[in-house]
Amino acid sequence: MSALHTFALRLDRLPPAVWLAALGAAIWPHLFWMARRFGDGSDDPLGIVAISALVCLLWRARRELRDAPRLGWFAAAILLVTVSCLAWQVLPPLFAALVALPGFAAGLLAFLPARFACAPVLGLSALSLPVMASLQFYAGYPLRIVAAELSRWLLTLAGYEVEREGVALTVDGQLVLVDAACSGVQLVWFGYFTACTAALLVGCGSVRFLRRLPVAGALILAGNVLRNAVLVAAQADGRPLAGWLHEGIGLVTLAVVCGLIFRTMRGAASDVAERSQQ
Secondary structure (H helix, E strand, C coil): HHHHHHHHHHCCCCHHHHHHHHHHHHHHHHHHHHEEEEEEECCCCCHHHHHHHHHHHHCCCCCCCCCCCCCHHHHHHHHHHHHHHHHHHCCCCHHHHHHHHHHHHHHHHHHHHCHHHHHHHHHHHHHCCCHHHEEEEEEHHHHHHHHHHHHHHHHHCCCCCCECCCCEECCCCCEEEECCHHCCCHHHHHHHHHHHHHHHCCCHHHHHHHHHHHHHHHHHHHHHHHHHHHHHHHHHHCCCCCHHHHHHHHHHHHHHHHHHHHHHHHHHHHHHHHHHHH
């Protein structure tokens, strides 16, 4: 047996932990940048929650990891990680990390059992990035306009006289501003995080997960609009809510929306189970 063949056999028999550690080491500049951005206060550290979910997923499946990786996913992981390393000095750090994290997720999928759907795993890898500040900067204003317009429509149905100009609402002659906190960016993050984790917990496949994502998006939008409408109506009536009640309404909205999204994903998995038993 040649030395090259012996080396190839030894390489093939390396445990999954070694391969995943190697992929993690290859993207360390991106991980270091993420850790620094999470720690300097320039972005909400919600990505740590998504990273923790991926770690929990790996720990949960540690006894079921494949001895040999699925070649398609493994090749995709090597390609994406290589591209991210080359892009580190060319692209902005966020864009380079946007290639690196899915690359590591592809490596994870190469060793995970087939029962774990790929779409929610890749979704969690994207949610791991420090993107909240960027989302607020680029998408915050358009989301505020959407929230203001739909809130105007809802308040009109409730009997108020409402006009909208930009992100400001004039309700019964009183000016109310739909501010940055009302854009719903955090609700969007938590909603899609719930969708990804729920799909993995209940065993929802990628196709059904993707089909249910628009439902999750509709629930997020509806929850944010209803919350804004309640807050605007209270202020227009001359009864602005106390800070704790304002926050409480937001938390209740978050809990209800995430609960409905979880139920949606569980329903998708139940449909598959029922059809397989027929």
